[in-house]
Amino acid sequence: MRSPALLAISLVLLSGCGGPSQDVTRASTLDRIVSTKVLRVGMNPGYAPFEMVDTGGNLIGFDVDVAHYLAGQMGNGVRVEVQKSDWDPIIANLNAGKFDLIISGMTRTPQRALRCEFTDPYFETGQALLVNRAKWKPSARLTVRDFDQPGVIVATKLGTTGEIAARKAFQKATIKTMETESDAALEVDAGRADVMVYDKPYIAIRAQESPQRTFAILEPFTKEYLAIAVRKGDTELRDWLNLTIFELKTSGTWDSLYQTWFVRMPWLERVKRPTS
Template sequence: MIKRYGSAVLIGVVALIHSALAQAGAIDDAVRRGVLKVGTTPTYVPFEMTDRQGRIVGFEIDLLGVMSQALGVELELVTVPYTELLPGLLANKFDLIGSGMTVTQERNLKLNFSDSFIVVGQTVLLHPSLAGKVSSIEDLDDASYRIATTEGTTGEAAAQRFLGAARLSRFATPEEGVHQVVIGAADAFIHDAPYNLIASSRAENRALLVLEQPFTFEPLAFGVKKGDFDSLNWINHFLNQVAQDGTYDRLHDKWFKDTAWLEDID
């Protein structure tokens, strides 16, 4: 009887250990593995992008680098199209999403978000022929205007919401969308403010007009699987730490105040 009882207890303990491991969060998995795997789409300047050496760099990438150092692990970036970020997370292809993702109610039904690490909004790049004709997003809500957006982004959602009367076109990357305005195939491009501000500074885009006032409020955050509260707790404390010790301000100034890095971007 005693032997049987002892065996039952042992089996129960093993089962509990396996259960605990199965429920471990993404951060715990990364520490155990020695690698933090992050899903990203490196087309969002200056958050994640590819330099001339083929390296993925940017403000959010630097934040993730500091995060991995704090965890004592290596950082592995898994590049996928933007529309494949959520499916990739759910399929365990990576531990978290770090790709300039805006927190929305619709997305929050499918994954959990950390605290926001920056707030941006949508702005407009205009063809120079619209100088004096368009001064706000409301002016573009007309069937005579052609609007370019990036597929799967909140820029696309904002265009659908605010510009229902206009003719919308979707492109795989923001660079393609901006180019449509440059060549006159579109009248305006809708995208996040940081990207549009930097895109307008490029030589090939300098003729474009910029409506700099954002017309939406969009917090960006890291995404993890629903129910992974241990990982959220660690990430949120990390974000608070770097905000307090000056790390965040240093990285922010590097990418948003100093534009020397533009010379290294392909």
């Protein structure tokens, strides 16, 4: 039986044959990927457990496995070629043609949608808090509001929805932006910041790594949806990705990946980061 994803490629490509393309370069991205057998994926490694480098120098993570799943569904021996990018220019690099799409724990927002197109969500998350134990005592009564006061330092990663959420939620506190999520977490570990704002999965894992110095408040105070980004007008690729994301979720593959990266977490020993 022919794979639904392979059939989807045929249908998506055939749908563009009824008339002249308005943008040949963008409209042919999916066709080029299949013909060259290379899927170029933009990522910003460091966001555990979505994309990170293990102690052997290998790129691993939930998003990495999703990328390989997509390539596998394309068939024809298509392989993944990850192009690493700093976070701030990652959409600009996509639009410059440095890669075909972005799979990097990216929340789809109206602001970003002005510069690229997003697929249907493949992951739901929200912002949570990593708190310094020396400065704050764990309590079920602690809420976001408790940290919104003068003298409190809130760390987060520059240019992320974490920064946006932090600036909205903490009007009285001092916001301290860092280049990476690891740098922001280290600020809390070392006591240079009271709290870190970032996506719930990262906060949960980071709190497990330094339980003597930090604790997590995991009830999200925002709701966000991670999606794959493609260039404006790349509708054939976007439509195929939407079909394949649906298959990923309904085939049991998504659940298996979630168990590996968020529940059983056998990878933790392979990714040891500094905690001070």
